[in-house]
Amino acid sequence: MVENAIDAGALRIAIKLAAGGTDLIEVSDDGCGMRPDDMALALERHATSKLPDEAIEAVTTLGFRGEALPSIASVAKLTLESRVRGADGWSRVVDNGAVVSEGPAALPPGTRVRVESLFERVPARRKFLRSARAEFAACVDVIRRLAMSRSDVGFTLEHEGRVALSVQAGQDAPQRVAALTDRALRENSVAVDLAREGVRLGGIAGLPTFNRGVADHQYLFVNGRPVKDRLLAGAVRGAYADMLARDRHAVVALFLELPTEEVDVNVHPAKTEVRFRDPQLVRGMIVSGLRRALEAEGQRSAQRPAESALAAWREEPIVQPDLVYAAPVTAAPPPRAPAMLWERRTGFTAPPPAARAEPAFAPLPATVNHPLGVARGQVAKTYIVAEAEDGLVIVDQHAAHERLVLERMRRAMDGGAVARQALLIPEVVELEETACDRLDARAAELAEFGLELERFGPAAMLVRATPAMLGQGDVKGLVADLADELAAFGEALSLREKLDHVAATMACHGSVRAGRVLSVAEMNALLREMEVTPRSGQCNHGRPTWVKLAHGDIERLFGRK
Template identity: 75%
Template sequence: MSIRRLPEHLVNRIAAGEVVERPASALKEIVENALDAGATRIAIRLSNGGLDRIEVSDDGIGMDSADMALALERHATSKMPDDDAIENVATLGFRGEALPSIASVARLSIDSRRQGGEGWNRTVDNGQLVAEGPAALPPGTRVTIEQLFAKVPARRKFLRSAKAEYAACLDIVRRLAMAHPAVAFAMEHDGRRTLGVQAGDAREERVAALTDRALAENHVIVSLEREGVRLSGVASIPTYNRGVGDHQYLFVNERPVRDRLLIGALRGAYADMLARDRHPVVALFLDVPPLDVDVNVHPAKTEVRFRDPTMIRGMIVSGLRRALDEQGFRAVQNADPAALSAWRAEPVSPTPIGAMPIFDAASVSYNPLASSSFGDRRSSFMTPPPQARAEPAAAPAPEGQSFPLGVARGQVARTYIVAEAEDGLVIVDQHAAHERLTLERMRRAMEGQGVQSQALLLPEVVELEESACDRLEARAAELRDFGLDLERFGPSAMLVRAVPAMLGQSDVQGLVKDLADDLAAYDSALSLKERLDLVAATMACHGSVRAGRVLSVAEMNALLREMEVTPRSGQCNHGRPTWVKLGHGDIEKLFGRK
């Protein structure tokens, strides 16, 4: 087989396949060039999802005719002043392949003018120069791409619908606008304005404007600096989440990336605060010295490689954890307007009020905890489970003290605690709340001398599949640190000798079976720390007070007080909110008073 040189136009089309996959890829390259040119305003116009036309105008430094001709040659760039700059990349685009690659598979027209100079136009149609001459425009650059892949049917037929291609373009612009709050962005699709943000926004305001306005009220600020690396950004509180991970934005040196290391670190930070099928809304920005990160590992520059990936992962996990811990018991507090507007009055119960059980609020023993550190908090809440009972009506609770989660007034459906706060009505899911409190107690115990175990009077045999027994036996030492003492009892059974003391009268059979199922699902995919967190969360769920359990007012208030001083108590171990609040204004709307 003979070897031959490929013609120039074919080489360019092959290169275009690496850089330009779809309209969004071409748009990304052009907008990045505008940002590197120092633009403060970028206007984007799309037609038919970018399949027919993409136009990007900016007010950057512009080009003269000579620079424009050179920019359309392969491997020509203004962003690497010397040959060693590849090790110290400080711009978004640097390969010098985007413009000639796009011009080889579309009709590309560039109009540009430097400040104080003359405008110039250069048009290339699928690799052939078709027009060149003066152009009238303000200082800056306007790039127009028309009929992408029109003459490359093998590539064109693999593009998706106009709506799907437009969604990909919008996502690209949103990410770039998020990374550059000092730049104004405007985007139109088929003559309709679809995105617009002004220059000078605060970073959290820009993120909220480009994702969801509700994030402005349900986020934490992340800030951490270590060994020359700075982590900053915005993250939603766990109870504000989504069913898909499309609102997770990660940036390295203002470059949008989709890196598996960063996504894994993000998942680890929220591991015990969200269910596996829920995802936070996050925009994280890493500023890393250029010599400590390689951005040249992917043609589209969407992946990076860190010199010290362990340190980067640890920064993300610890930075997010610290920011979320500082929020304490915070949860999504605003009532859903759609839920309020859909409310309808229920039929009046035939049971007379006097026959309904009312809790004795006068028996509440208030014992606010003085210390501000989480580790020093203690609560008498249900160490031995109390007997469920109704209490007689009595005088209301004293109003001398104010608490963020209010004072318990009763229990609804034997599941929800109703408390009165100064600014509204607080409703607490007793099982979800106690589940989080139990998990945090287990963690504090693990940081100390381990979880105390309670020996069973009669060891209990739990029958399981042989593979499940193998998994539990392999993790017996880790489980023993949590106070669960079990051993193999034949090929398909486990013998449980002790359980964690703080779980009280838990369902031993259900606990062991759930632990076996969790290890089967996640054991190979999780690190040791994540496996331990999973074990603690499963145990906490089994050791928590269940829905349907009648609580005394003293127990309800003890639960509220412990929630106020426990980190991450605003959500259970699965990401559901543990409490919601109806403000006085919301209640007045329900009754037509406002």
């Protein structure tokens, strides 16, 4: 219905919904309108005015099959009203396939389509509809993508009498995309512009540091048509492959323009999938276009070490799956020692600091007693370098601590509940309305983890308490990522799996970040807890938390063997 309005040349399109669209869908536009005979023809199956000849491969309109309106009219009450400029308006009402009335209608130039009681007389179909919230979220996604594709058209979406989305005509593409996704995207993105062999790629791409937990903010358009194509999505992932963690996803809006004969839009009934005559050209353009745009912003490409050196490194498990957790018994550090701060911030019981880079309060510990060795320093404020009895160990401090926090949270859940820390001043987190709906529906489950949320208007959540073990973390980032997790996994997984995903997301936000300087006491405390924590060999997202280079491997790297 909205695609028809765009094809009619509308500059303003207004959509009204009730009960997520199941009770009411109304689309009004100021386009060219239809005459009474055209209206009758539009409600006939396979009748379309958008194909002037048989060249279906040259179609440039969004709609062209002639199936949508008669299909809708067969399972709902459909009222079609339209007026051509300079003529009177006309109305035609079809109730579940039967014409019940038609006659003059008063309305401004354009067209208004009203659909009521969808599937009311087809209970077998209606019972398979999702909840009103889920259907509303799907409607918002459709309107958002169409609004991105046409920044010259103004869109308004109302749900239950309240405006849920509104954008004005005349915005440039970056401004429109930012208005419909995240306003911070405009300041955290780069422009994409590349032309090759008659194909043009434009749009905006978020910086690698501006990412999402799921790939729901990747918008792709081919000749102005919103698509969800695996080839295009795979090309985006390939372009960001060495810039993002595997569990994070880029934010992009890409507009691909190419001759109509080079793409087939008639592959899928929903017209969301396309087929390219030269898919490798298209994929290569997306990858190179994104990489060029990101490199132009001063991003340096990673220098890869020699393959022989990489092959010498190996991952190694450090605990058996049935290992029972037991906190390490260590001597308390002297007063004012850096370890005291670490214990307060992270919950670790720190052993006496020992290293060659700072004064030690106790003798240097023997490496033979510790599988992960003794900390000798920190590299790039991200990696802990430790000396073990049989080699050199490098630990990713964020990935490792992330796993430890998750296992603590799981133990706390098994013991009854997670301790919470009430916020002195509750924090307001602004999100999309559909994201707030998901969080609101899971508020009771989130409270079991110590996160107390309540609705604060249509598009905001109020955070009253957070899990105590997370410390002073990024509350807004935590809530936004939880909303993403619920969008991706909330419907298909069991309660236990859902809780695991929530716990993993919280643990990520409560862990030691890369870029934080750690004392040797803090590094040793982390190593000791890793040695007694199950599954500490990998982080919550499947990446290794540590790697080891054995003495023999080091000697081979230096040509000693």
